[in-house]
Amino acid sequence: MKLLILDRDGVINQDSDDYIKSVEEWIPIPSAIAAIARLSQAGWTVAVATNQSGIARGYYDLATLDAMHARLRQLVAEQGGELGVIQFCPHGPDDGCDCRKPRPGMLLRIAEHYGVDLAGTWFVGDSRGDLDAALAVDCQPVLVKTGKGERTLAKPLPAGTLVFDDLAAVATHLLQ
Ligand SMILES: O=P(O)(O)OC[C@@H](O)[C@H]1O[C@@H](OP(=O)(O)O)[C@@H](O)[C@@H](O)[C@@H]1O
Numbered sequence: 001m002k003l004l005i006l007d008r009d010g011v012i013n014q015d016s017d018d019y020i021k022s023v024e025e026w027i028p029i030p031s032a033i034a035a036i037a038r039l040s041q042a043g044w045t046v047a048v049a050t051n052q053s054g055i056a057r058g059y060y061d062l063a064t065l066d067a068m069h070a071r072l073r074q075l076v077a078e079q080g081g082e083l084g085v086i087q088f089c090p091h092g093p094d095d096g097c098d099c100r101k102p103r104p105g106m107l108l109r110i111a112e113h114y115g116v117d118l119a120g121t122w123f124v125g126d127s128r129g130d131l132d133a134a135l136a137v138d139c140q141p142v143l144v145k146t147g148k149g150e151r152t153l154a155k156p157l158p159a160g161t162l163v164f165d166d167l168a169a170v171a172t173h174l175l176q
C-alpha cells in the first residue's frame with residue numbers, strides 16, 4: 001500500500017502562532033491541495049496526523065475542527081482526489097495522552113486503520129515533534145520548509161531526515 005502521512009498545519013494549510021481557530025483562518029496552501037489530489041489519483045493513500053491542542057485550550061470546538069476538515073476534503077475532491085483518514089489529538093501538553101506528537105499514537109492508529117506496517121512510511125511535517133513522532137515508529141521523517149519548517153530547519157535535524165521545499169515537491173519526488 002502506498003501510504004503517505006501528513007501533518008496538517010504548516011504542511012497542508014498555513015499555520016499561525018495564534019492557532020487556526022476557525023474555518024476562515026484555515027487557509028490552504030494551494031499547491032498542497034493539488035499535491036494531495038495528484039498523489040491520490042496515482043493510487044496513494046494520504047492520511048493526516050495533527051495536533052489540535054486548541055481544542056483543549058478552548059480556542060475552538062470539535063464542530064469547528066470538523067468543518068475545517070470537511071473543507072479540506074471538499075477542496076481535494078474538487079481536484080479529483082480523495083483524502084484518507086484524519087487523526088487529530090485534541091489534548092493539551094499536560095494531558096499525558098499517547099496521541100500528541102511527538103508521541104506516535106496517531107501514526108499507530110493510522111497504521112491500524114489501514115492494516116499496514118509503518119516501517120519506512122513517509123511522515124511529512126513542519127515541526128520537530130513531527131520528525132520525532134516519525135522516528136518513534138520507524139517512519140521516514142520528512143521536513144517541509146512551509147509553516148514552521150524554516151524554524152525547525154534552523155536547529156539540528158534527526159539523522160536521515162529528508163527536506164523538501166513544500167508538499168508539492170514531496171509529491172513530485174514520489175510520483176517521478
Ligand atoms: O502542525 P499540526 O500538528 O497539524 O498542528 C499544530 C497546531 O495544533 C498548533 O500547535 C501549537 O503547538 P502546541 O500544541 O501549543 O504545542 C502551535 O504550534 C500553533 O502555532 C499550531 O497552530
Ligand SMILES: [Mg+2]
Nearest residue numbers: 007009010126
Ligand atoms: Mg505542523
Ligand SMILES: [Zn+2]
Nearest residue numbers: 089091097099
Ligand atoms: Zn492526544
